[in-house]
Amino acid sequence: KAGVTQTPRYLIKTRGQQVTLSCSPISGHRSVSWYQQTPGQGLQFLFEYFSETQRNKGNFPGRFSGRQFSNSRSEMNVSTLELGDSALYLCASSLGSGTKEQFFGPGTRLTVL
């Protein structure tokens, strides 16, 4: 079974721009969660989608948004990029019903200049 895939793997943007990251979950997984990893804050939960609905949201500003499609693929968008948004963005998928183990993709490394 293919794992979680994320595209692109690396991205360089400038302040004020916006960015869209993509995540394809493991086949059959219906839940997709997004996390931000930075050296100072560690792994922080952004939001979770299940059946195209945002089910839970972390403590991030409204500039961070996401969506999920009917095939469970998910995108996250960050608008008006700031230097502090430079991070590794990780997507994780899980079956979505009763299981708590999440399986992570390799991440997208975003650098904001």
Next chain:
Amino acid sequence: DQQVKQNSPSLSVQEGRISILNCDYTNSMFDYFLWYKKYPAEGPTFLISISSIKDKNEDGRFTVFLNKSAKHLSLHIVPSQPGDSAVYFCAASEVRGSQGNLIFGKGTKLSVKP
């Protein structure tokens, strides 16, 4: 305030010996705990988990122990191998929260020396 704490940023162990990674938590509503391993430039890999109704779970060389009264869990790796060298994250899930809301510690970097 950090709800999941891994107080040791790093740990060095000799190959063949036991590695013990520790994790403390503050939220008594956490009902499920997980350990992940992460290599540089890769996403975290799920290792082992434990429900709050258990105090031990074993999978091969990996054993997780949970002490609910102390709000403490630990991951034992026996015997340790050089390939185990990675950053280990402890994570917790709240009983009323969405299963997507894992709260992570900041990680412990394990180095296993040959």
